[in-house]
Amino acid sequence: MRHFKSTVAALLAFSMIFSLTACREKVSDKEFEKKLTRSVTTETIPEPTETEPPEPTETEPTDTEPTDSSSDPSNMQGLNLKAPVPEKNCAIEIPQDERYHYDMVLTLDPETNTVSGHVVAYFFNNSNEAWSDLCFRDYPSLFKDSQTSGVQGSDGALTEVTNITVGNTALTMKRDSDVSVFWVSLPQPLHPNDTMTLSYDFTTKIPSLKDRFGVHNGVYNVTNFYPILAVYTEDGWSHEKFYNMGECFFSEIADYNVMLTVPSEYKILSTGTETKADNQGDKTTYTISAPCVRDFVFCASTSFKFFEDDYKDTHIRVVYDEAHPASTEMDECAEASLKAAQDSLAAFGEAFGEYPYPELDIILAPIEAGGMEYPNLIICTAESYYCMKNSYERIPFEQMSIVVAHEIGHQWFMGIVGSNSGLEPWLDESFASYTEIVYAEYIGLSDQYDHYSKKYMDLSSSAIHDSLKSMDQIPVNRSYYSFSNENSYVYAAYEIGKQALYQMEEAVGREEFHAIIREYVHRNAFTNSTEDRFFEVLFECAGQDNQALNALVESVFER
Numbered sequence: 001m002r003h004f005k006s007t008v009a010a011l012l013a014f015s016m017i018f019s020l021t022a023c024r025e026k027v028s029d030k031e032f033e034k035k036l037t038r039s040v041t042t043e044t045i046p047e048p049t050e051t052e053p054p055e056p057t058e059t060e061p062t063d064t065e066p067t068d069s070s071s072d073p074s075n076m077q078g079l080n081l082k083a084p085v086p087e088k089n090c091a092i093e094i095p096q097d098e099r100y101h102y103d104m105v106l107t108l109d110p111e112t113n114t115v116s117g118h119v120v121a122y123f124f125n126n127s128n129e130a131w132s133d134l135c136f137r138d139y140p141s142l143f144k145d146s147q148t149s150g151v152q153g154s155d156g157a158l159t160e161v162t163n164i165t166v167g168n169t170a171l172t173m174k175r176d177s178d179v180s181v182f183w184v185s186l187p188q189p190l191h192p193n194d195t196m197t198l199s200y201d202f203t204t205k206i207p208s209l210k211d212r213f214g215v216h217n218g219v220y221n222v223t224n225f226y227p228i229l230a231v232y233t234e235d236g237w238s239h240e241k242f243y244n245m246g247e248c249f250f251s252e253i254a255d256y257n258v259m260l261t262v263p264s265e266y267k268i269l270s271t272g273t274e275t276k277a278d279n280q281g282d283k284t285t286y287t288i289s290a291p292c293v294r295d296f297v298f299c300a301s302t303s304f305k306f307f308e309d310d311y312k313d314t315h316i317r318v319v320y321d322e323a324h325p326a327s328t329e330m331d332e333c334a335e336a337s338l339k340a341a342q343d344s345l346a347a348f349g350e351a352f353g354e355y356p357y358p359e360l361d362i363i364l365a366p367i368e369a370g371g372m373e374y375p376n377l378i379i380c381t382a383e384s385y386y387c388m389k390n391s392y393e394r395i396p397f398e399q400m401s402i403v404v405a406h407e408i409g410h411q412w413f414m415g416i417v418g419s420n421s422g423l424e425p426w427l428d429e430s431f432a433s434y435t436e437i438v439y440a441e442y443i444g445l446s447d448q449y450d451h452y453s454k455k456y457m458d459l460s461s462s463a464i465h466d467s468l469k470s471m472d473q474i475p476v477n478r479s480y481y482s483f484s485n486e487n488s489y490v491y492a493a494y495e496i497g498k499q500a501l502y503q504m505e506e507a508v509g510r511e512e513f514h515a516i517i518r519e520y521v522h523r524n525a526f527t528n529s530t531e532d533r534f535f536e537v538l539f540e541c542a543g544q545d546n547q548a549l550n551a552l553v554e555s556v557f558e559r
């Protein structure tokens with residue numbers, strides 16, 4: 001997700017940090033003003049273009065030793081690392097392992113603003129404990145009212161879930177006090193490695209919201225809309241409380257085979273790839289295949305205008321609502337978004353490994369957050385400011401381009417490498433925010449992020465540490481629920497985490513840090529990762545004796 005409304009909070013938070021740290025760090029007002037403005041302009045108002053020349057790429061020497069002799073030298077690529085790493089632009093292969101699958105027959109009914117479906121879910125017990133109950137997440141039920149969703153104007157309803165069966169046995173659901181959770185008791189436990197096929201029907205009400213889940217001006221954002229099996233962790237079933245200013249979505253990789261019926265005048269975009277469209281009267285049924293993803297979502301409208309192109313083997317589509325254009329420059333905005341998507345796939349493919357899916361859809365849609373990520377599909381805000389050519393510092397449509405890059409960054413950090421975004425939000429939000437810098441570097445705007453450099457605000461310094469600590473913005477690696485307020489969470493997960501990753505890059509070298517992340521992605525692709533797994537790769541590759549890195553990690557993270 002990328003925040004939009006948090007701008008003022010971020011500005012205030014940063015102002016307070018400045019007031020606490022500026023004198024100690026001897027940052028001039030002018031320098032700070034530049035830092036502050038740049039740190040928030042991607043979400044606020046345009047500032048005049050600055051004309052500073054780009055600075056050369058910094059690749060500070062590290063304290064690390066040369067190549068470990070036990071490593072394969074052919075995989076070191078001349079980098080100052082202690083473990084082999086994948087090459088730039090390496091392939092991220094879709095694994096052949098057995099995984100969950102969801103076969104869904106869905107119908108969107110715009111008359112009632114509902115989506116209903118029949119689901120056949122195949123899964124297996126991937127834990128070491130027997131399962132006597134199954135836990136499902138049912139996020140749409142939260143939108144029955146504003147109190148449970150936290151979103152004003154929520155006019156949804158509790159999801160109707162019926163006909164839950166295993167074989168010929170009918171099962172019943174029991175809704176939790178948290179309405180986004182329900183439990184299904186099994187007639188006999190599902191033991192480790194045992195498989196199960198469970199079917200159920202559901203009807204979900206789509207709220208009338210200008211949001212990532214909702215319908216506004218006839219644009220349907222249909223996301224997190226069906227009951228999905230929760231993740232079983234070492235602490236049992238994971239069912240973190242929902243919060244609207246971020247994500248608590250957490251699921252296992254699965255193959256989705258979907259038949260989606262909509263009125264024929266509707267155009268759709270979705271996770272996966274359409275393999276067939278069957279017109280029958282005034283309805284069209286799309287057959288969609290979405291292998292190896294964490295979720296399935298779709299967007300629908302009668303007035304999407306399409307812009308399409310490829311990047312290598314990936315087909316990219318950008319749409320906006322032609323009936324309600326957010327600006328007079330929407331065609332150019334869509335073209336710019338398409339270019340940003342191509343550049344993002346190129347930049348991140350080189351740095352982290354190539355995007356492994358054949359399709360990527362970008363919906364410029366009416367949502368109030370900056371953007372939201374889903375597998376193979378991102379929603380970016382069509383708020384007018386983002387859709388105007390002159391909302392930029394250096395390139396036209398820069399604000400939208402950065403949002404596109406951030407959400408595409410999530411395809412690696414959320415999509416390919418999963419994580420529990422409620423308990424370890426920095427693993428997807430800080431990383432996706434860091435990808436904005438990788439994108440900016442790729443298109444030649446590296447100096448735009450200079451203010452994240454250690455030379456402007458050294459996160460390993462005790463003064464900065466103390467200030468951020470007093471603001472409850474470090475340690476960064478905490479659950480959403482442990483922050484004292486939403487602003488601290490937003491600032492820690494999006495800004496301090498991003499800056500920490502940038503200063504890790506400075507500590508080990510840019511090429512080295514990208515290679516370390518490639519190795520992290522390579523080891524954890526299509527799993528649910530943890531921060532321990534990231535730090536394991538980091539120190540295995542960078543070594544234990546990089547003093548700048550060690551000081552940074554010690555200051556910003558709790559380990």
Ligand SMILES: [Zn+2]
Nearest residue numbers: 001002429432
């Ligand atoms: Zn995000």
